[in-house]
């Protein structure tokens with residue numbers, strides 16, 4: 590097995606402000622191997638985006654008041670790296686695409702210029718003119734008539750086409766790791782499917798690894814090699830995608846699967862997950878999922894379950910995982 594490209598250990602990210610402290614990510618560990626598509630899945634607010642943003646130290650709102658643990662990428666710890674050294678990493682070794690492809694593009698600048706800027710900055714012209722290199726990139730992400738499209742502004746593109754352009758910009762630097770934070774959530778299902786296939790194709794062609802964030806286990810099944818299920822700032826379960834679907838061993842994973850329409854075969858009815866995720870400024874003691882868990886016993890409210898092996902490469906943080914699996 591190859592050495593990890595990225596190794597996150599005990600990552601803890603805390604935001605302080607307005608008289609409350611929120612630990613958005615609380616002791617998260619995972620590895621991503623070169624060329625692997627690793628999924629991070631969970632309900633809204635469980636800390637998926639904060640985990641990703643910690644890797645490139647780019648936070649949408651206020652920066653965290655505290656970051657602990659380690660993020661080892663190509664031998665460097667990104668938690669302690671100086672801001673000035675981050676320039677070598679962000680947008681170059683690690684690139685990111687976001688949920689909303691409209692706001693991520695500059696509406697006042699032609700698409701071609703936005704792509705060419707990245708190509709020039711990262712010196713990826715390989716003897717071509719910037720315009721020709723941009724045409725080649727647009728072709729590689731499946732944009733038709735790229736020569737003509739270069740002169741258009743973002744508003745002339747559909748949501749799916751804008752996401753293709755953003756993927757092209759992200760790929761301009763040939764990153765080793767692409768972080769894709771809900772890249773298909775804002776798109777309709779047929780376009781979503783095309784973008785997922787594009788990410789798989791580009792992974793096969795470039796060998797880049799992908800950290801794929803989604804709230805949708807259906808998307809995980811289609812795309813990811815391995816997956817971590819997050820709940821309230823922690824990892825509840827992690828496994829190869831096939832193992833996770835074959836033997837879900839955490840009640841939260843099972844609840845997420847119960848809320849997913851069956852792709853094949855008969856399913857009597859979908860089971861919504863009752864209740865809501867906890868407020869991360871005051872999470873419940875013991876297992877954070879216990880107030881919503883139909884398998885919970887008294888011990889679950891007192892003891893914090895460690896992540897333990899269910900089988901090799903498959904870990905779950907549930908005191909009753911043996912019975913549940």
Ligand SMILES: Nc1ncnc2c1ncn2[C@@H]1O[C@H](COP(=O)(O)OP(=O)(O)OP(=O)(O)O)[C@@H](O)[C@H]1O
Pocket residue numbers: 604611613631632633634635636637638639640648649650651652804869
């Ligand atoms: N800059 C910030 N300041 C304060 N709290 C924040 C900040 N960024 C995120 N949080 C809090 O951290 C928690 C996790 O947020 P995060 O965006 O990572 O969740 P998520 O799982 O990605 O959800 P979504 O899918 O809705 O984006 C939330 O409670 C959120 O309110």
